[in-house]
Amino acid sequence: MIEFVENNIDTLATALYATCDDYLNAHPQLLPPRSKIGIQPQITDAEIITLAVMESLQGYTSQRRFIRHARTRLTSIFPYIPQQSGYNKRLRKLTTVMQHIMTHLATSTCLLDDDVWVVDSTPVECGRSRETVKRSDLAGYAEYGCCASHSRFFGAADST
Numbered sequence: 228m229i230e231f232v233e234n235n236i237d238t239l240a241t242a243l244y245a246t247c248d249d250y251l252n253a254h255p256q257l258l259p260p261r262s263k264i265g266i267q268p269q270i271t272d273a274e275i276i277t278l279a280v281m282e283s284l285q286g287y288t289s290q291r292r293f294i295r296h297a298r299t300r301l302t303s304i305f306p307y308i309p310q311q312s313g314y315n316k317r318l319r320k321l322t323t324v325m326q327h328i329m330t331h332l333a334t335s336t337c338l339l340d341d342d343v344w345v346v347d348s349t350p351v352e353c354g355r356s357r358e359t360v361k362r363s364d365l366a367g368y369a370e371y372g373c374c375a376s377h378s379r380f381f382g383a384a385d386s387t
Contacts, residue, residue, distance in 0.1 A: 248273040269307040
């Protein structure tokens, strides 16, 4: 039986927020100092970091466009989304914290130790025949493949 996985942005944001919030609660010393008096922020640091990661995952290169998107699509998860200037100020203050969280996210998955890397690169012609490929100085250091459309062998450098 084949199971279908639903790609749900709300579920991803919720899981990401829970991970960030748990990490920040376990490591409060990472957070920038905040004044005890004055106006308390309407959005938590974990929510700001979650929004920033969601911005990156969705491929936004403009904070202004992402904020506009978030205000129309993510208000069910994030009841308050700051203006672009406030969002940017908070993100800059949380840069170090985000580095720690990204490291935590990377090390808490099995992908860090995965020995298979998918790389997209331009193939380099290494010979027009298998015999030429075998005589190459790269033999044993690179993996070879044949491109049927070009009728040529191409080499890819091995990462080991």
